[in-house]
Amino acid sequence: EAFVVSIDEGRYYDAHEDLEVIWHPKRFEDNDEMRVWKGFINAAVSFELIARGRPNPSNVAWQTYRKYSVLIETLVTPHKELYVKIAQFIERKHAEVRKGE
Template identity: 50%
Template sequence: MIKELDEFIVCLDEERFYDAHEVLEPIWFKKRFEDCDEIKLIKGFINAAVSFELRKRGKTIQAKKVWQNYLKYEPLLYKIDTKYINKYHAVSRHVQMINNSYL
């Protein structure tokens, strides 16, 4: 999981937002029907990447809608108990930094 989260950050840094989405998609997809806050948080990170890709393509309205999905899941950072919590916080800070650069 650390490897995938690190790769997600690299893709974001390189503005390869679609690729960032693809990195986390298999993790989420296998467990998408489980009621698991950690999986929902990963879905949120995927939504953030999709939002950035939409902005990159000039689809601002759609990007804002997808960004709202990320914001829905972001508070789960403070609810989950996982060995990856520090990495999730790092990813979240990175996502926020990129979002702020678009403002």
């Protein structure tokens, strides 16, 4: 929830940190759920880089998000519905942020 609120408020660095706290201790787990979290973190990084006027690095981070976001489709987890909503929100926010470039 904090991740989504931070993104919605344009606090992209904070959004990265919100999720990093959860992801970091589990980052070596070899599963798609951890990769989805990594993708969400990269979306926040992409937004922050856009805000800082760095479009090329932003595109790299966005492509990492896209690479991992497709894993949601086949993910088996009780959190799948939440991840789908977060991904939809991120896609809408990306379109919004890109308009402001």
